[in-house]
Amino acid sequence: NAGVTQTPKFQVLKTGQSMTLQCAQDMNHEYMSWYRQDPGMGLRLIHYSVGAGITDQGEVPNGYNVSRSTTEDFPLRLLSAAPSQTSVYFCASSYANSYEQYFGPGTRLTVT
Amino acid sequence: EDKVVQSPLSLVVHEGDTVTLNCSYEVTNFRSLLWYKQEKKAPTFLFMLTSSGIEKKSGRLSSILDKKELFSILNITATQTGDSAVYLCAVQGRSGGSYIPTFGRGTSLIVHP
Numbered sequence: 001n002a003g004v005t006q007t008p009k010f011q012v013l014k015t016g017q018s019m020t021l022q023c024a025q026d027m028n029h030e031y032m033s034w035y036r037q038d039p040g041m042g043l044r045l046i047h048y049s050v051g052a053g054i055t056d057q058g059e060v061p062n063g064y065n066v067s068r069s070t071t072e073d074f075p076l077r078l079l080s081a082a083p084s085q086t087s088v089y090f091c092a093s094s095y096a097n098s099y100e101q102y103f104g105p106g107t108r109l110t111v112t
Numbered sequence: 113e114d115k116v117v118q119s120p121l122s123l124v125v126h127e128g129d130t131v132t133l134n135c136s137y138e139v140t141n142f143r144s145l146l147w148y149k150q151e152k153k154a155p156t157f158l159f160m161l162t163s164s165g166i167e168k169k170s171g172r173l174s175s176i177l178d179k180k181e182l183f184s185i186l187n188i189t190a191t192q193t194g195d196s197a198v199y200l201c202a203v204q205g206r207s208g209g210s211y212i213p214t215f216g217r218g219t220s221l222i223v224h225p
Contacts, residue, residue, distance in 0.1 A: 033212070040121070042200060043155070043215040058212070090154060099144050099162075099204070101213070103154035 001026050006091050006104035013081040013111045021076040021107050023091030030096040032074040033058070034066065036087040037106075043090065049074055050096065081111045114139040114205050118216035126224050129191050133219045135201035136183040143204040143211050145177055145184050150218070151197040158199075159186075191223045 007022045025032065033048040045058030049068040063085060065077040074093075078085060088108050092101040115138045125131055137145065144162045148155035159168045161177035161184060168175050172191075177184045188195055198220050202213040 035215075040217060042116075042118075042217040043202075045212060045214075048212055059214075099146065099160045100157050103156075105154055 003027065004091055004093050004102050004104035006089075006107050008107060009105065010108050011110070013078075013109065015082060015111060017081050018077070018079050019081065021078075021089055021091075021109070023074045023076065023104060024072050025074075025091075025093040025102070026072065027093065027102065028071060029093035029102070030071070031094045031098070031101075032068065033092045033101070034064070034074070034076045035090045035092065036060065036085075037090060038087050046076065046089075081109075083111045085109065086111045114203065114214040116201055116203050116214050116216035118199075118201050118219050120219060121217065122220040122222070124222045124224065125191055127192055129223075130187065130189045131191060131221060133186040133188075133199050133201075133221070134183065135185070135216060137201075137203045137214075138182065139203045139205035139214065141206035142179065143206060146202045146204065146213060147175055147184075147186050148200040148202065149197045150200055155200055188221075191221075193223050193225055196221060196223045 004025045030051050034046040035043040044060050047066040049055045090106050091104040094101045117136050119134045147158040159175045164179040172189045175186045198218040200218045201216045204211040204213045
């Protein structure tokens, strides 16, 4: 199993550009989540999904969209990037109501 | 709103020292408390605690939960340079129909040789 994969590893955007961060898992996990991590801030939940076709907002959803058309994929879209979205983004997945989440390697995004 | 507070935010020690990391929380419908270690990459799972007073142990690391006082501690004995990392505490509470973890800011531990 590849586990949780994220692409790209690094990305630089200009203010106003759009892009999609990709996340995929091959463990048949029902739950998938997106977090952002800023220095000294721990992990903050952006959006999450409890199954295909179902998504919900986390703590910091503004400026981000998600969709979950398949169990495996959970892309995160930035429609109009802002410097405040400069961060490291982690995708995670788990079985429904499981205690342990599996994290992807992260995407480091810089918006200038 | 669920809340997780970790202390201290940073800690610098020498090899061989023993450290105690703290995590206090406020959460609706508590399910579990989780500890992760993060070394400049994705967090890796350390412990899951659900019951008060039962110590979880893995080598030099141990953790315990107090559900009455709403806190947990993570102990690391005989620290090594490889223990240098950010230690994250997360609490699972029930939000709607799912258990979504809330993370603290983390404790940055630096172990000098």
